[in-house]
Amino acid sequence: MALIELDLAHAYGPDPRTDEDYALLPLKMAFRDGGAYALLGPSGCGKTTMLNIISGLLVPSQGTVRFDGRDVTRESPQQRNIAQVFQFPVIYDTMTVAQNLAFPLRNRKVPQAEIHQRVGRIAEMLELSGQLDHRAAGLSADQKQKISLGRGLVRSDVSAVLFDEPLTVIDPHLKWQLRRKLKQIHHELKLTLIYVTHDQVEALTFADEVVVMSRGRAVQKGTAADLFERPAHTFVGHFIGSPGMNFLPAQAVRGGVLVNEQPLAFQDGRRLPEGPVKLGIRPEYLRLGEPGDGRSLPARVSRVQDIGTYFLLSCELGEHTLKCRLGAEAAPPAVGDTVHLRLLDAHTCFYRDEQLVENMA
Amino acid sequence: MQLSLDHITKTVGPSVHLYPLSLAPVPGAVTVLLGATQAGKTSLMRVMAGLDTASSGRVLVDGEDVTRRPVRERNVAMVYQQFVNYPSMTVAQNIASPLRLRGERDVEARVRALAARLHIEPFLDRLPAELSGGQQQRVALARALAKRAPLMLLDEPLVNLDYKLREELREELSALFAAGEATVVYATTEPGEALLLGGHTAVMDAGELLQYGPTAEVFHRPKSLRVARAFSDPPMNLLPARRSAQGGLRVAGALDWPLDLPLSAGDDFVLGVRAGGLRERAQPGDLAIEGRVELAEIAGSDTFVHVHSAVGELVAQLVGVHKLDLGAPIRLYLHPDQLFVFDASGPLVRAPLARQGAH
Secondary structure (H helix, E strand, O other): OEEEEEEEEEOOOOOOOOOHHHOOEEEEEOOOOEEEEEOOOOOOEEEEEHHHHOOOOOOEEEEEEEOOOOOOOOOOHHHHHHHHHHHHHHHHOOOOOHHHHHHHHHOOOOHHHHHHHHHHHHHHHOOOHHHHEEEHHHHHHHHHHHHHHHHOOOOOOOOEEEEOOOOOOOHHHHHHHHHHHHHHHHHHHHHOEEEEEOOOOHHHHHOEEEEEEEEEEEEEEEEHHHHOOOOHHHHHHHHHHOOEEEEEEEEEEEEEEEEEEEEEEOOOOOOOOOOOEEHHHHOOOOEEEOOOOOOOOEEEEEEEEEEEEEEEEEEOOOOOOEEEEEEOOOOOOOOOOOOEEEOOOOOOEEEEOEEEEOOOO | EEEEEEEEEEEEEEEEEEEEEOOOOOOOOOEEEEOOOOOHHHHHHHHOOOOOOOOOEEEEEEEOOOOOOOOOOOEEEEOOOOOOOOOOHHHHHHHHHHHHOOOOHHHHHHHHHHHHHHOOOHHHOOOOHHHHHHHHHHHHHHHHOOOOOOOEEOOOOOOOOOOHHHHHHHHHHHHHHHOOOEEEEEEEHHHHHHHHHOOOOEEEEEEEEEEEEHHHHHOOOOHHHHHHHOOOOOOOOEEEEEEOOOEEEEEEEEEOOOOOOOOOOOOOEEEEHHHHHOOOOOOOOOEEEEEEEEEEOOOEEEEEEEEOOEEEEEEEEEEEOOOOOOOOOEEEEEEEHEEEEOOOOOOOOOOOOHHHOOO
């Protein structure tokens, strides 16, 4: 296992000039030994490029990759000792499950006794013990992908295990189990794991730290709680959470903000530099307030969805639609009702030029 | 348009893809086909479309038997998981193709209007391969809409798209469907997607149609354990329970809960608690379960807490971010009114008390 340090940029074409020419803009980043990380973002954000640079499938057009301080920029995945799991199962149909799991170890001439022990342990963790003697050919796509995961995790001597959207072919119910398994395996084996996905639930639940990426840029690196509660950039606010953060244009003034030209007063003593800002509040924190409470504005309910364990309200405030998530304990308002949305809360964030504005001390 | 499937079956060689089922999707509304892979969703859609012929049973359109009529003689639009467009035609030509086929007028204006609705106007002159996956699927959707077919079949149309894009497009689609111009059938493996689409849901499992009704109603009153399992994500917590001598229930051989059940029901039950029904904060009349945190998955909008308890493994879905240490003791609360009670053999005995509904 290794500490992985990136100090690089990548452009697929020669002579990159503008930001758009880069698949990955210049960045510095470290992945600690034994950590679980996720690279999260929409397609085209650069996450797979970053993964391929870490694995050695791709040489960055500038800069270096270091493993434990050693420059490995031009080394192959084999030389770097990287294990990989891909979106679709990569296994040998003619082999048994046990032979498939043992394959990466045999390749490395690991002693038979150790192979036996390690395969047994991984099979047990992934609940494949009962199928070790079955041929892989007869198994479902789900089962095959489990074997792929097992093959990625079976070696104890790897620098890191890289996962590229590994749960895409898995049904929702099994996803639950596998996510949990991966987490347990990480706790037990302490491998360095890096996981690429566009699915925030997978990324946030799997990783200790998530790197949110957009247009070749690593926008924020943080824990699930950081990304949810204090998104550093409006993109993170929008991308994390389902639905994402609500945003409203506002004007910061002394002691509060103007929204829709109506004054709202901070009641927690916070201070912002005056000027135009974007007010951001998540649907989970947007509560119904009272008229005239100084921090709420009226809005018209345009849609009420019963999402099973909660209600999702769409509310129109001027030309903006805000989503509000309400618990199922109480009856929700009806379409056409006027509600007062409490826009100022301890969790309300403010942005200027899409960047989080920290409160002035 | 009223589509009716009347005792349809589908067998291929020795394997049964669809057991006898009858279904009449509500006209002008969305019907979600919900089930895991291999549940029979695609088989059923292919029969609806006329791409496959049912092994037995009849397909009726507005009362007329179309069972043996092939797809090209039916007026159906389909959208698949994979983005299917004509690769050598521009986006505009792709969208226009069904219009030209019917010799319609004002093709250009119609194409523009559809492209605007699906936010692909800037790409009208490009080839599909030059677009992102999400844009390609928008083109396929626009083409399907251009057809103005009274029946629109969508087979997991968003599954190959990014999570966030899925959210966006799903919302746009439900707005388009709300116009009520077509009868829409939409297949998905995700319970959450069914709830967001609303409308009506048909729950399928292993080639069987288990239940059909308004989506929220099926979710809140699944008529069997199988439906409840298929329509819960996270999976429903299920606890074995037995009627005790004191008149209540002995749950998982560990806890006694004072639950009043109809006398006619048997002695062995399975109690179901949705993950969202478990809370950290007590309310009057709650039952408590002691346990230990095995894992807390912070998923953004929710935290999923896996708990090892006296009644077995439980998953609780708590709103927002909750930082809980592994191994820490935790007490979860639930209200007895929120329990699903199933007979051990499967049928629902009692649903949670009705809530104030939406819609």
